[in-house]
Amino acid sequence: MHRNAEQTRQKILAGLESLITRDGFTGVGVNAVAREAGVDKVLIYRYFGSMEGLLRTFADWKDICPRIADLYEGIPEKAPLHEIATRIVIEHAQALQNSPLAQELVCWALTEENPLTVLFGKEMEHRELKALADKGLIPDEDVVMLSVIVLCGLQYLILRGRNNNPMMGYDYSKTEIREKLERVVSSMMKAFFQGREGGR
Amino acid sequence: MHRNAEQTRQKILAGLESLITRDGFTGVGVNAVAREAGVDKVLIYRYFGSMEGLLRTFADWKDICPRIADLYEGIPEKAPLHEIATRIVIEHAQALQNSPLAQELVCWALTEENPLTVLFGKEMEHRELKALADKGLIPDEDVVMLSVIVLCGLQYLILRGRNNNPMMGYDYSKTEIREKLERVVSSMMKAFFQGREGGR
DNA sequence: GATATATATCACCATCCGGTGACACTAAGT
DNA sequence: ACTTAGTGTCACCGGATGGTGATATATATC
Numbered sequence: 232m233h234r235n236a237e238q239t240r241q242k243i244l245a246g247l248e249s250l251i252t253r254d255g256f257t258g259v260g261v262n263a264v265a266r267e268a269g270v271d272k273v274l275i276y277r278y279f280g281s282m283e284g285l286l287r288t289f290a291d292w293k294d295i296c297p298r299i300a301d302l303y304e305g306i307p308e309k310a311p312l313h314e315i316a317t318r319i320v321i322e323h324a325q326a327l328q329n330s331p332l333a334q335e336l337v338c339w340a341l342t343e344e345n346p347l348t349v350l351f352g353k354e355m356e357h358r359e360l361k362a363l364a365d366k367g368l369i370p371d372e373d374v375v376m377l378s379v380i381v382l383c384g385l386q387y388l389i390l391r392g393r394n395n396n397p398m399m400g401y402d403y404s405k406t407e408i409r410e411k412l413e414r415v416v417s418s419m420m421k422a423f424f425q426g427r428e429g430g431r
Numbered sequence: 432m433h434r435n436a437e438q439t440r441q442k443i444l445a446g447l448e449s450l451i452t453r454d455g456f457t458g459v460g461v462n463a464v465a466r467e468a469g470v471d472k473v474l475i476y477r478y479f480g481s482m483e484g485l486l487r488t489f490a491d492w493k494d495i496c497p498r499i500a501d502l503y504e505g506i507p508e509k510a511p512l513h514e515i516a517t518r519i520v521i522e523h524a525q526a527l528q529n530s531p532l533a534q535e536l537v538c539w540a541l542t543e544e545n546p547l548t549v550l551f552g553k554e555m556e557h558r559e560l561k562a563l564a565d566k567g568l569i570p571d572e573d574v575v576m577l578s579v580i581v582l583c584g585l586q587y588l589i590l591r592g593r594n595n596n597p598m599m600g601y602d603y604s605k606t607e608i609r610e611k612l613e614r615v616v617s618s619m620m621k622a623f624f625q626g627r628e629g630g631r
Numbered sequence: 632g633a634t635a636t637a638t639a640t641c642a643c644c645a646t647c648c649g650g651t652g653a654c655a656c657t658a659a660g661t
Numbered sequence: 662a663c664t665t666a667g668t669g670t671c672a673c674c675g676g677a678t679g680g681t682g683a684t685a686t687a688t689a690t691c
Contacts, residue, residue, distance in 0.1 A: 234638050344594035352596045376615045379599050384584030394544035396552045399579050415576045419623050426622030434668050
C-alpha cells in the first residue's frame with residue numbers, strides 16, 4: 232500500500248468521475264465513491280472535508296466542458312454570421328453528444344443545486360459566451376438568445392435520446408436525424424439573419 | 432380510521448404527487464410516499480404491487496401535461512402559420528412554467544427510464560403532435576422539427592431557472608426575459624416561414 | 632535506531648431503505 | 662351469532678447509507 236496523499240486524492244476524483252459516468256448522478260454518495268475508487272471512505276472526509284467539498288474540487292479538477300477553443304478552430308473567421316452561429320451551436324451539441332459525463336452533469340444541473348452543478352453551469356455559460364464573443368456575435372442580443380434557445384433545445388433532445396425515450400422520435404444519436412436537425416437549424420439561422428440586415 | 436380502499440388509493444396517489452412537487456423525484460420511494468400520504472407502506476404493495484406499479488397508475492391517474500385543447504382555444508384558425516407555430520410553442524412553455532409537477536417529471540424523464548417517465552414522455556409527444564396536426568402544420572416536417580427544437584430549448588431554460596442556476600442569465604421566470612425570448616422566437620418563426628413559401 | 636507525523640484501515644454507530652409476515656379490526660353474507 | 666373477506670397496524674429482516682473514533686502502519690526527522 233503506497234502512502235501518497237496526492238495519488239489518493241486523484242483516485243477519489245477519478246472514482247467520482249467513473250461513478251457518475253457509469254451509474255449517473257443519482258447514485259453519488261460517500262460510500263459509492265469510496266467503493267469505486269478502491270479507498271476507505273474516511274479518506275474522502277480527510278481530504279475533502281465532505282461530499283460537498285469533493286464536488287467543489289471535482290468541478291475545478293477536470294475540464295468537463297469540451298475545450299471550446301479547439302472546437303471552433305475549423306470555423307472560418309470570415310464566414311457569414313448565420314453560418315458561424317449555426318456552427319457554434321452544432322459543435323456544442325456534438326461535444327455534449329460525445330461526452331456521457333457532460334450529459335450527466337447537464338442533467339444534474341437541471342435537477343438540483345449543489346457546488347458542482349452551479350460551477351458547471353457557470354462554466355458552460357462562460358464558454359458559450361466566449362465562443363459567441365470571439366466570433367463577433369455578441370453585440371446582437373437577439374442572435375445570442377436565439378443561439379442559446381437552439382443550443383438548449385439540442386441539448387434537451389440529446390438527453391432525452393439517452394433513455395430510449397426520445398422526444399417526438401427525434402433521437403439525436405441517430406446520424407440521419409441529427410443531420411436533418413442540423414439542416415433545419417442551418418436554414419433557420421440563415422433566414423433569421425437575412426430577415427434583418429443581410430448578414431455581413 | 433375509515434376503511435375505504437378507494438380513498439386510501441387516492442391518498443397514496445396524492446401523496447406521491449405532493450412528494451414529487453415538494454421534494455423532487457430524487458426522494459421518491461416507498462417509505463417516503465407512505466409517510467407523505469399518512470399511510471402504512473404495506474398498503475402501497477397491496478394496492479399497487481410495487482413502486483413501479485404505483486408509478487404506472489400515477490401516470491394514468493392525473494392529467495399531468497397541461498390540457499392542450501384549452502391552451503390553443505385562443506389561437507385564431509386563420510392566423511398566419513408562423514404565428515400559429517409561435518403560439519403553440521410559447522403556450523406549451525407557459526404551461527410548463529406554471530406546473531412544478533410537470534417540471535419535475537420532465538426532469539425525471541431526462542434522467543432515467545421508468546414506467547412513469549416513459550408514459551409521460553409519450554404523452555407529451557402525443558399532445559405536441561396533436562397540437563401541430565390540428566393546426567395544419569404537420570405536413571411540413573421542417574416546421575415540426577423547428578418547433579420541437581425551440582420548445583425543448585424553452586423547457587430547458589425553464590428547468591435551469593428553477594435552481595438559481597439560469598443558463599446565460601436567461602431566467603424564464605422573469606417576465607422581462609420571458610417576453611424578450613418570446614419576441615425572438617416570434618420573429619425567427621416569421622423569418623423562417625417567409626424564407627420558404629411566404630406563409631398562408 | 633527512536634520518535635513523530637502523515638497516511639491508511641477497521642470497527643462501529645444511528646438511521647434509512649425496500650420488502651414481508653403476523654396480527655387486529657371492521658364490515659358484509661349467511 | 663358466526664364465518665369470511667377486505668382493510669389497516671405493527672414488528673421485523675437484511676442491507677445500504679452518512680458519519681466518527683480508535684488503531685495500525687509507513688515515511689520522514691532527528
